[in-house]
Amino acid sequence: MTKNMEEMINHLKAQGFVFQGSEIYGGLANSWDYGPLGAEVKAKLKAEWWNYFVKKNPMNIGLDSSIILNPKVWKASGHIDGFNDPLIDCKKCGSRWRADKLIEEFDETVIAGAMTDLEMEAYIKEHQIKCAKCGESNFTNIRKFALMFKTNQGVLEDESSTVFLRPETAQGIFINFKNSQRALRKKLPFGIGQIGKSFRNEITPGNFIFRTREFEQMELEFFYNPNDGENWFEYWIDKVETFLTHKLYMNKEYYRIRKHEADELAHYSTQTSDIEFKFPFGWGELWGIADRGNFDLNAHQAASGEELTYLDPQTNQKVLPHVIEPSVGVERMMLAIMWQAYTVEQLEGDNSRIVMKLPYTLVPYHVAVMPLQKQLNEPAKQLFEKLLETFDATYDETGNVGKRYRRQDAIGTPFVITYDFDSLEDHKVTIRERDSMLQERIEISKIEEYLKQKF
Ligand code: GAP
DSSP: OOOOHHHHHHHHHHTTSEEETTGGGTOOTTOEEEOHHHHHHHHHHHHHHHIIIIITOTTEEEOOOOSBOOHHHHHHHTHHHHOEEEEEEBTTTOOEEEHHHHHHHHOTTOOGGGSOHHHHHHHHHHTTOOOTTTOOOOBOOOEEEEOSOEEEOSSOOSGGGEEEBOSOSHHHHHTTHHHHHHHTTOOSSEEEEEEEEEEOOOSSOBTTTTBOSEEEEEEEEEEEOTTSOOOHHHHHHHHHHHHHHHTSOOOGGGEEEEEOOGGGOOTTOSEEEEEEEEETTEEEEEEEEEEEETHHHHHHHHHHOOOOOEEOTTTOOEEOOEEEEEEEEHHHHHHHHHHHHEEEEEOSTTOEEEEEOOOGGGOSOSEEEEESSGGGHHHHHHHHHHHHTTSOEEEOOSSOHHHHHHHHHHHTOSEEEEEOHHHHHHOEEEEEETTTOOEEEEEGGGHHHHHHHHO
16 A cells, blocks of 8 residues: 555654654754654664674774864864855745745756855756745845754853854764774774764755754764775775665665765765665665775864874884765654655555564564453563563553554554463464564464574
8 A cells, every 4th residue: 555754744643753853842943852662763773773883893992972073173183174065045925945945946957066166056046946935036046054953061151162063973983993003902994983973954954754854863974094905985885785775674665775976975075975765755865985085184184283104013104094984864764764664555455554564583572462352461471571681572462462562563563462361371372473463373482582583
């Protein structure tokens, strides 16, 4: 059956995955809170990423840097001067737009990011692009809008106390490159991974959790000697794809890899490929893999006066490492995962069910235990408590069995165990699998083994 994003958003709210931010006060535009089950999925997603890119990868190490850094970091990285969006206002209704997005929505074959401001203004005029709110085609000139959130540190509110909330976690890694390399005695090539909040005062947030002003990033900065003859860019694209297909079970029909045109590249990048996902509103960037060269280390070395080179023990030569950066947003990945998982299925007769076909690696609960009748609550609870020691388990004793199955389908629980009257005699229970709805009868003493094989 077909599915749509509004219905999925309602479902995610009703089931405790994602709530509107500050809802009891009428909400806060484009802010979202993760409910009890959404928080579980998010935590598991981050753990999968951390395991794959940091803990289980012998080349890499992890880091947890501050959100507020010395403002000189953002000057050196180019964010203070260059991290802004081209903004225009409709002269009739006063609504505000990103000029590049207006153009790309008008003609999706055009890459507006590659145009100058003057070119964008001319394009909008020439094609008489209309304001999506009032229909007029009469805009102001483009103004630059800084995307970094500004605040003040300490009691004084003047220029000297201005600080920024980080718009990417990456710079926290670059400024700790030397500390980390020395402390862990790392040899090139090696990567430093980090998961953490980033903030951008986006002009056009939206599409649910796709683009928000507060979000989390999972970034790896992989440092290597440019003379080592390896193609680390392709290597990391491959690794990212394997992570998507083997850890998150992303279906190949939902994503594609797109290499950036030379004129669309960010100022720090010599080549970039995006993993794009087929979101309900169209293809969009999910994960960027950028070749940053030595742009960042070079900039920080020049601005701080600290030497950030690496002494190659083999050649005894100093080298400023180059960097490959795979960078992905946690919430954007959540949207992709939720959209792929959200399934509306027609059953026999007029019945239908909503199933969250989440990968087993990310489900809030592995297993649910339910007693068939009240008299069976006690032994069923005992089984639940036993399973809780090893698995993420939940217990449900309210409503009829059919309803309870639907409830577990709706949150993606892969296995539901029903304890019935026969269980008291034959010491077996019925276990039902989420996607196939197939049921089998299993000895209680063998359940843990059975589940261990599945997860
Ligand atoms: N350090 C590189 C960097 O930040 P980016 O392409 O601006 O590159 C990387 O961001 C990823 O972060 C994106 O692919 C996306 O998944 C996520 N992301 C960026 N801006 C976001 C926003 N406003 N809301 C949610 N996710 C965002």
